[in-house]
Amino acid sequence: MAKPRLPEKRWTVDLEKRIQEAHYSDSGYDLRYGFNPDSGKEIFVIDTPPPYPSGTWHIGAVAQYSMIDVIARSQRLLGKEVFFPWGVDRNGINIEFTVEKKHGKKMRTYDRGDFIHLCRETIEEFTQAMRDTAARVGLSCDFAREYLTDSTEYRAVTQSIFSKLFKMGEIIEDLRPNIYDPVEKTTIADAEVERINRISKLVDIKWQTEDGEEVIISTTRPELICACGIVAVHPDDDRYSHLVGKKIILPVEVEGRDNFVNIVTHPSVKSEFGSGVLMVCSFGDQNDVAVFRELGLKPFQAIDLDGCMTSISGPLTGMKVKDARESVIESLEQQGRIHQIQEKEQEVPVSERGKNPVETILLKEWYVRQTHIQERMKEHIEEINFVPPRNKQFLLDWMQNISIDWPISRRRWYHTEIPIWYSEDESKVIVAPSGTYVQPWREEPPSGSDVLDRESREMLGSWDELKDDLGKVVGESKVFDTWMDSSNSNLFVSGYLNQPDVFDKAFPTSLRPQGKEIVRTWLYYTLLKSTLLLDKPGFSNVWIDGLGMDPWGRKMSKSLGNGIDADTVLECGASGRTGSWKIKGTDGKQVQLKANKIGSECFRLWKACDAQVGDDFHINPEEIEAKYFGVLTKLFNVARFASQFEVPDDLDSTPSHLNIEDRWILSEFSMCMSQVQENWSALDIYSATQALKNFGTGILPSHWLEMAKTRLYDGDQSAAWTIHRIVRDFMAAFSPVCPFFSHHITSTLYESSAVDVRKFPETPIVCDSDLCALSNSIQEFNSATWKQKKDAGLSLNAPIEGISIPTDLVDFTDVLTAMHKLE
RNA sequence: GGGCCCGUGGUCUAGUGGUUAUGACAACGCCCUUACAAGGCGUGGAUCACCGGUUCAAAUCCGGUCGGGCCCA
Structure with a gap:
């Protein structure tokens, strides 16, 4: 036996981590995954949900994220110019509470500026932990262009949008009932x-x-x-x-x-x-x-x-x-x-x-008007492709309930400030110019601000001219609801305000991927903004996934004691460490779950394969290992087997002579690949991955490999070309799901990596539907023959007498005779 | 209390009107066959939650009941 060029006996979590670390420290990372709007390729912008850093990252969210990565990678594979941004949502009351708790002091006992500084410091620590987990699960985000929702650039966009909507009359002030926390004020x-x-x-x-x-x-x-x-x-x-x-x-x-x-x-x-x-x-x-x-x-x-x-x-x-x-x-x-x-x-x-x-x-607060625009929003929503289509219903149901305007002002500190000042007599307002970030609670209006009538919003002139007539101006001290920031994410990543030329090409944003639990907030508010601001649908595609549940179908939560930390799953199996989880079962008793090895590739494969998108999914580490690590082992060993045979010089052109069984498996492979291509285009991760898994662990190794083995050992060129062409192209199609696995195999065997393929492998190489029609017969014949040997007490490689080949497989007589040692 | 979603072998799952209901894990039996025992091959096992209706035909459509989940009040 020739020495396999894949020396490892099997795929391991340690190997995965080695490849991953090399991958992220590689100076070519940006070239590989960075966004280049000028490439001339079709632009595909993903409006990544910016995670909120809060210590540990929830396993369900990580699972969802890994699927967004599968979409990003599959769209690159299909030849699109993908922008998969990495954003972090850092505004909000959570970080304020964290700081209060850490220092044992309430927010309002601090100087406002000092408190903001403390929040920023604290959230930066958490942000780094998020970045590490993002890399550990293999996300191919454009990390070099990381955006933070508490950055000057991002907040400037939020404030500009406020000003624009205010001038348009879509934002109003009113005294209305609001829910108020008298302690946090x-x-x-x-x-x-x-x-x-x-x-x-x-x-x-x-x-x-x-x-x-x-x-x-x-x-x-x-x-x-x-x-x-x-x-x-x-x-x-x-x-x-x-x-x-x-x-x-x-x-x-x-x-x-x-x-x-x-x-x-x-x-x-x-x-x-x-x-x-x-x-x-x-x-x-x-x-x-x-x-x-x-x-x-x-x-x-x-x-x-x-x-x-x-x-x-x-x-x-x-x-x-x-x-x-x-x-x-x-x-x-x-x-x-x-x-x-x-x-x-x-x-x-x-x-x-x-x-x-x-x-x-009753409080005087700021509101975004929304009840008047529902019908127009629905028209825009009709233009959006929802995956899965039925989850569109969550949005429509929520919209049925909209009866009051959206209150957007909050009396907190670590949020984006409402960019407005009031004249001394309170009858006029000063609004900051577009593109600037202002803090009215401690700044004067900047030069270039506009002065408007507070009620009618009539433009009265510029701040620079009128400032002396307005008396002592007072800056608004309130801030925005964080959804006011979050609901700009698609505009921000598509280049709104900052890159108008990119925005023209990239809006509506290609894809909004998110969980169904925030349809009524994040998705709804984003669509509301794009209708109010641009009178357009915000997205071409909206992909709505279900929730991660515990193994018994309950939502994971601290109070139930049924949570699973993402890192424990991703690190399970590294350096020989096993994983064990104590989770409260439905009867209140603790149940101990154990696994030996999972890692990111197995975890991603599980999420891609185990359930249709949009359904709630149960997360059980034992099951993930049991059902999917074996799939990786199998695929790895097919590649390892192939790696002992020399790679033909020209894998790209089909040889003039191919044996019938090679033409058969190539036809099957072509069919599988065109299905996969179709599924990747339709954002159907489940079907694409299932098709690959079934081919790669089923018909290819069990039936064709057994037929071709002898010829491969004898140095047959037709068989060698077939197996290498299949392994190479298979790995390219599979790389969105298991990038490091595919990368390792292809860069070892073919000197080029599956993750760098930017054009879906061409099919058909050979596509003969008459041969595909024989697949069932072939598999049935093989199974029947194996069964006969078993019934006769023979080992599978023993010769057997008295078996005749069915007439439709007459062309395979020689192959099958040799394979089963028929006499 | 209201809305929405779901109920398919022991477990998870495919399947939106048409052969004998898909696949995986688990179970059982056999096999260390020159990639893989962290494997391979095979065998069982489901009146598709329940009741009623529509139809030549229902897991699938309709109505109801029960159970689970999510969201809202």
């Missing part, structure tokens, strides 16, 4: 609210109607009676129908408002809850907000920004909400107005990070 988004169960007091209070009739109303928020806008009963509730239309007197002292409200019917009232009469206050819960809006009631401001009662609460003014509640109960008790008090477990909305009870209060 900021507005928060719905997505940041969590519900926890707490024991609270349900107080039944005696009210009186204008006629003196006693009515009992149950509430957990008696301190909000002062902000009561209306009292409601269910329309079908006969007990109270005689009260409807009457006035009812508030049982507490109030200031600066009427001391009575009307009684109406409303379908949202639950008759069986308490007495069946509901007081609607601004704002006890989301239902109150809905009722106020629906009935056009003017809300009262009962709680201020410090979480204290306002003057309408009369004697409660200035008290913290909790103290006010105790106080009002006490005074009602003294007046004999308490019917009863029950301790009840109740869901309380709290802020996700601080666990502080949140309030819904």
